Amino acid sequence: MHGAHAGAAQRLPWLTTLALTAFVQIGTGFAAHGQPGRADLSPLARVLLLLATAVLLFRHRHPAAVAYTTAGLTLVYLGAGLPYGPVFLAVAVACFAAVVAGHRRAAWEAVGGLWAGHLLLAHWLYRWLPPGDDGARPWGEELVVAVWIVAIAAVSELGRLRAEQWAKERAERARAAERRAAEERLRMARELHDVLAHSISVINVQAGVGLALLDSDPEQARTALTTIKAASKEALGEVRQVLDTLRTAGEAPRAPAPGLDRLPELIEQAASAGLTVDVTTEGVPAKLPPGMDLAAFRIVQEALTNVVRHSGSRHARVLVRHAGATLTLRIDDDGPATGAEAGGSGNGLAGMRERAAALGGTIEAAPRQDGGFRVTAVLSLPPGRDPKARTAPREDQ
Template structure:
């Protein structure tokens, strides 16, 4: 899990801005240039009231630097120009914070550049006074641009990060939608197969009803059993949208009885797989289908990422009212890193649709493990 540090300006923005405004106002009011470029405390009794008021207005404007950065900068610039009439007073780092906020929070790049130009214009006016040389003004130009540029870069990085998050969320929603559609199509085919079997059995019962009543009753009992199972499948389909039907086979979908054949197929592809099947009672068709697909996808991932010499084990067991599917592999040292993709998302979606859970991740001793817990009745989540 990746952790990111969030400072006070991100955790408590309003309180932090208030503290920043007070601190910078106090600094601009009480500090002045001393000998050898040092800062010394100013005698506050000598500060004119109108200077204190101008600095207070500039400091208070910082509280609104996120919501109205351009207006904040304009207020600070006006106060800065007024303080040119004073004896050595200036807005100090209040200007720096206001200019950074313009680069950071103004959406329109042209307006942000206008704020930078206004700040440089104020420097030009300051350079016309005896209090600042043109050399200091030139250094001020560079400093002002760097502060503005830092704020702009921070904004661009946050926008790019937000865009990447939106793209990841959109991709995740697309994968989930595709998987739901695929699952709905498979369940539709299961129901279609069951209804076809019911039709055949009902026709057989009608054909022999007159000459073989016992055989007709057995056929109708099979129809009843298939009908109940089909109703369960139909309930499971509720809420899952399915697009226009496409050409599919009419045969039954795979189930747990097909897992040995699947293991034989991956064995022919070079993967050493063993299976431990401790299931004693048959499961509903939709549970078998999802279980088979989870095993299939997990073994496909082992083939894709495991590397030469990897061994896998498939365990099918019961745990109370749940069926547990456990697929582990040894994972060779040359195995490529596994990142969440369509496969893991699809397996987790299958488990969730049945009201179950799925956990997947690396093993401490090496390799990878996928554990799915599916309710035996396969109730919809």
């Protein structure tokens, strides 16, 4: 809220102040014709009216001082026996600005002081003030003044509440933008982790093979180096695709995000790292939303990467089961765990769980009783989305 007022304080409200000044000057001129008992609208009256509205130009920068000043000038105007009119409007605007800016006490002191001063002028001091033939004001008029004060108070409080609500909404939008930015950073970090972890694991394995066979089997070492080149090229392409989203906000990716339709490529990469993978598909494949399709692909990719890194088994099995609106992924290896340091960050399982949780799904990862390891992911289509068949059930071995 303070930030909004600080921004407003940099700009003087020229247009509204000029409009209010003209209204008060013209309105008081018309009102003076119906008050023969009051003094004429003299140059002094014009000057006092001008001052009372001119100070409103600074109502955003110095709201409390402007509220006191307009109330004081209005009281001087009334004490001079000048015609009643819309001069009270200047006080109303000043007090409104003060309340909205958070200076409620100053606003009420200004209004209260003006009312008390008006009571003294209208029912006691009028004997010694111009015009000389002016009598005490009817007490009924004080009721009208009281109604005006209540109206000013109500409108000012409503304005204050509305300003606070706007400030709160702006703060909430700012926090929401920060959350979206944080979520986007997390998404990109997770995406980069999954891309790099898999490719670098393949490169790590093939580099070891190449080094071991460099002298004894140069041809096999050449094959390992070829695999390293292909894996690094693909990793660079996927990293570039992820980073392209940073270049222009809202720009569509240059290439479609990977999904389960790219499982054959993933199996080939795993095979180049010495891992044989059998894939079984059950049920009628549904048309998955892009985000869910990407998450499913990355979960399988990360699970196979962990097999390459941490398992002594060179064989893994992937089950993709479509059951209505539910997609189940199960990745098994026969173990045992090698316990070797493979250079991973340790964030693979956490990343898989985050992907599943973002889609309202679950991940279970635990050793099997026979010594292997199993990762099971259960993902669900968004509510109200009907699965649409893409292909007939198949068995891939």
